[in-house]
Amino acid sequence: MGKTLFEKIWDKHVVKEIDGGPSVLYIDKHFIHEVTSPQAFKGIEKRGMKVFRPQQIVATADHNVPTLNQHLPIGDELSRNQVQQLIENCAKHGVELYGLGHPFQGIVHVIGPELGVTQPGMTIVCGDSHTSTHGAFGAIAFGIGTSEVEMVMATQCLMQSKPKLMRINVDGELKNGVVSKDIILYIIALISASGATGYFVEYAGSAIRSLSMEARMTICNMSIEMGARGGMIAPDQITFDYMEGRLFAPKGAEWTARLAEWKQLYSDSDAVFDKEINIDAADIEPMITYGTNPGMGIGITKNIPSDATLDDNEKRNFLKSLNYMGLQPDTPIKDRNIDYVFIGSCTNSRIEDLRMVADFVKGKKKADGVEVWIVPGSKQVELQAKNEGIDKIFEEAGFMLRQPGCSACLGMNEDKIPAGKYCISTSNRNFEGRQGPNARTFLASPLTAAAAAITGKVVDVREYLN
Structure with a gap:
């Protein structure tokens, strides 16, 4: 019997199988940031250990960093301390750090691929749930908890049950x-x-x-x-064309050899x-969420579902979610007014996302009363946007191109949506309070978000396309 892509990679990385239990899995690449690494560094130091293979770790600052005036000291004390701790820990343990001010700084799941660190056939982990991003390259990539971050630092391995x-x-x-x-x-x-x-x-x-x-x-x-x-x-060839020539991608004879291996990954x-x-x-039509988890989504032309067929428990949770959002069952989502637009996060902050938005808004102005934040996923994306004149298009439209970071994806930094306000966001989560206490989030594509920025409401972007 043949193997799945997952099985081919998994089997090559199993160091030891435990009867009736998990496997010891070797980890090729470990990404870390300022939020989930301090406790892990402290843990290995308490044990009197060193980072086992620091050359296989890449660090950046992204979650807590401000997206304005990054040349200035960070105002929030907790954020400042976490970023400083990352600097000190990486220096002490010989870990490569792309911190604030570095030309490679950015969101961890943006910089890995754009630098060529992320490669097919790898096992990749990070103390961040959206590590699955790197799976787009044909890699086994997943998020881990802080104790597991410590385990990988100490052994370059992880105990995992096969899913x-x-x-x-x-x-x-x-x-x-x-x-x-x-x-x-x-x-x-x-x-x-x-x-x-x-x-x-x-x-x-x-x-x-x-x-x-x-x-x-x-x-x-x-x-x-x-x-x-x-x-x-x-x-596939799209993957290989994207990777070729990137800074940390293989070169010359090594590229040829690795390419032959990668072509067997299917x-x-x-x-x-x-x-x-x-x-x-x-x-599939343009989609938007209406509730407080990403599964509560509908096509842009559809009504919010009715609660008529739900059992008591389902109905209670459903109505709680709609109450938080200030919405009603069986009503249209279209034409709802919005207050903020956030285009960024590890989901949609790459150069193609910014180009998509710029193409749509060129020659247009944002709606009155709507604040628009465009947050590039990395310094390289920011630089490329400026080189292509995308920043000028945004400026003329009344948008603000900020500096790289996780920003308003999560309420861990200065970029929070005020209580009760509606934000149409290209990020990945719409949980209660995710973008700030009592903020209300609609998840959508960069195109749908751009259309909302121009019109000031939830619209079907297809009505505005040539």
Whole structure:
């Protein structure tokens, strides 16, 4: 029997199998940031240990950093202390750090791919749930807890139980105005925020293969939002073209050798998955969430669902969510007024996302009363946007291009949405308080967010496209 893509990578990285228990899995690359690493560094020091293989760790500051005036000391004491701790820990243990002011600084899941650190066939971990982003390259990538960060620092290995395997096939052509964010929001709405719990998901099908690498990263990024351990896509020529020539990608003869290996990374035709789901790309329209988990999503032309068919417990949770959002069952989502637009996060802050928004808003002005934050995912994305004149397009539209960081994806830094205000966001989570205490979040694609910025409300972007 053939092997799945996941099994091919997993089997090569198992150091030891424990009968009736987890496996010891070797980790190729470990990304760290300022939030989940301090306790891990402290833990290995308490044990009198050193970081086992510091050359396999890459560090950056992203979660707590301000996105304005990064040349100044960080105002928030906790954030300042965490970033300083990261600097000191990396210096002490010989870990490569791309901190504030470094040309490679940025969101951890943006800089890995753009620098060529992320490569097919790897096992990749980070103390961050959206590590699944790197699976777009045909890697096993997943988030880990702080105690596991310490374990990898100390041993370069991790105890892991092998997950079940799911394949989601998306075939056919996407309609105009539908992008990768809509695909993943559609999938999560279809199977629910817990529908892939216990699984590692492979995305396949003609619609997936047609996507750019940056679009694939968006899809893999949100795998965790349906409960999956991670998501992945088999590498192909699009992958190899994206990687070739990047700073830390293999060169010369090593590139040729690695390429031959990477071309074997696919699920065999007779490989067996525990579950398969088939989706017609033509069924997907621009998506938006209405509730307080990413599974509460609908097509932009649809009404918020009715509570009529729900049991008492489901109804209670459903109505609690709508009450938080200030919405009613069985009403349209379209034409709702919004106050903020946030375009950024590890889901949608790459150069293609910014280009997509710039193409849409060029020559237009933002709606009165709407504040728009555009936050690039890295210093390299920021520089490229400026080199292409994208910053000028944003400026003329009344948007603000800020500096790299996780920003308003989560309420851990200065970029918070005020209580009661509505934000249409390209990030990955819409939990209560995620963007600030009592902030209300609609998740959507960069295109849908751009249209909302111009109109001041939730609209069907297809009505505004040529």
